[in-house]
Amino acid sequence: MLLCALSVLGIVALVVTELVTRSKLSLHEFGWKFFFSSQWDPVGGEFGALPFIYGTLVSSALALLLAVPLAIGVAVFINEMCPAGLRRTISFLVELLAAIPSVIYGLWAIFVLAPILRNHVQPFLASTMGWTGLFTGPKYGIGMLAAGVILAIMVLPIIASITREVMLAVPHPQREAVLALGATRWEMIRIGVLRNARAGIVGGVILGLGRALGETMAVTMVIGNTPQIVKSLFAPAHSMASVIANEFSEASTDLYLSAVIEIGLALFIITLIVNVIARALVWMTTGGMPVRADVQ
Numbered sequence: 001m002l003l004c005a006l007s008v009l010g011i012v013a014l015v016v017t018e019l020v021t022r023s024k025l026s027l028h029e030f031g032w033k034f035f036f037s038s039q040w041d042p043v044g045g046e047f048g049a050l051p052f053i054y055g056t057l058v059s060s061a062l063a064l065l066l067a068v069p070l071a072i073g074v075a076v077f078i079n080e081m082c083p084a085g086l087r088r089t090i091s092f093l094v095e096l097l098a099a100i101p102s103v104i105y106g107l108w109a110i111f112v113l114a115p116i117l118r119n120h121v122q123p124f125l126a127s128t129m130g131w132t133g134l135f136t137g138p139k140y141g142i143g144m145l146a147a148g149v150i151l152a153i154m155v156l157p158i159i160a161s162i163t164r165e166v167m168l169a170v171p172h173p174q175r176e177a178v179l180a181l182g183a184t185r186w187e188m189i190r191i192g193v194l195r196n197a198r199a200g201i202v203g204g205v206i207l208g209l210g211r212a213l214g215e216t217m218a219v220t221m222v223i224g225n226t227p228q229i230v231k232s233l234f235a236p237a238h239s240m241a242s243v244i245a246n247e248f249s250e251a252s253t254d255l256y257l258s259a260v261i262e263i264g265l266a267l268f269i270i271t272l273i274v275n276v277i278a279r280a281l282v283w284m285t286t287g288g289m290p291v292r293a294d295v296q
Contacts, residue, residue, distance in 0.1 A: 016268070023262035025255055034262060040227040042247075047259035049266050051227040055144065055237035056270070059219065060212040062148030062233070063155055068205055070152075071159035072194075078160075079167045080189050091164070098157035106221035109150045114141035114222060117149070122234055137232045140224070145233040147223040151215060155208035162207060166200030167193055206278035213271055216241040240267045 020027075026034060030047065037048025078090055118141030125135040170193050178192035179185075194201070224236020225246060240263050251257035 019261060019265040019268060023258050023265050026258035026262040029255060030259075034259070035266060038227075038229060042252075042256050045253075045255055047256070049240070049259075049263050051229050052238050052240040052243050052263055053266060053270070054229050055147075055223065056213060056239040056241070056267070058233075059144055059147040059151055059223065059237070059239060060209055062144070063151030063212045064205065064209055066149065066152035067156045067159060067208060071156045071204075071208075072163055072201065074156070074160045075163035075167060076189055076194075079164055080185075080193070094157050094160050096157075097153070098161070102154070102215065102217040103221075105150055105154055106218040109146060109218060109222045110142075113149060114146055117141045117146055121145075126234075133231050134233050137230075137234045139234055140236065142222045142236060143224050143234050144230075144237045147219045147237070147239070148233070150218050150222055151212045154215060154218065155211050158211055159201075159204045159208040162204030163197070163201050166197040166204070169200070170196050202278065206274065209274055210271060213267065213274065214241055216245050220245050240264075240270075 026047065030037070034047065035049050035053065037046075038050045039046040039048045040051065041047070074090075074094060078087055078094075082090060118139050122135070122139040122141070122145070126139070129135050174192050174196065175188055178188040183191065219239050220242035223239060223242060225238055225242060226236040227238045227243070228235070230237065244260055244264055244267075248257075248260050251260050
């Protein structure tokens with residue numbers, strides 16, 4: 001058992017060692033400037049990861065903004081409101097979304113989602129919310145908005161499934177006690193269920209964020225693959241995972257290859273930071289105490 005536990009630490013150590021060793025040339029050449037530079041010029045030998053970090057964080061944040069309310073709503077409906085005859089069917093369909101390969105999501109986004117965004121959604125957003133600066137410019141259909149929407153669809157089943165399991169762990173006497181005090185059905189769900197399940201819901205959201213940060217194929221197919229930092233969500237962008245997938249095989253020089261691997265190191269660091277923040281959020285949510293579903 002000790003060896004099994006240590007093997008996990010060993011795998012993480014090997015991953016970190018490989019990333020640091022292979023990106024040493026880029027680290028020595030650019031230093032910390034690599035993470036704050038917007039220049040990506042393989043011909044001139046200038047590399048900066050800031051556009052890819054920006055694209056990854058913005059598309060992932062947009063995905064959570066769209067997916068979290070919908071996923072929690074799906075979980076609440078299935079557990080608390082859905083007729084018994086439909087519960088199994090809807091649960092199966094939600095879990096089926098998680099089993100669809102990423103490339104299928106990408107193809108669907110190209111042929112279905114992108115035309116819908118280009119012809120209907122983006123003109124509406126430009127006319128109603130263009131004053132914010134987030135919905136301006138040419139309407140290509142592909143870009144940051146498309147990447148955020150497809151990521152939201154992909155992380156929704158993860159967040160919904162974990163939220164359902166956490167809500168099921170809340171004892172039924174907790175619900176009955178809240179109703180006995182005169183609460184409405186929605187107050188029972190909000191106070192008796194969601195409040196007690198909040199730490200688990202935060203964990204599910206963080207798992208969804210981890211999926212969004214590392215998603216490669218579907219994002220690569222619709223984000224536009226342009227290394228730029230633009231305020232508008234209509235504009236094409238790039239993510240760290242997609243630039244690794246696109247350019248790893250094309251890296252013709254040692255410095256170019258080292259820079260691409262250093263982007264992988266940056267993605268690893270961001271994932272680590274996200275997990276640390278998740279731990280802090282859970283600690284703040286639960287007051288630093290272990291979570292018990294039977295105690296409010």
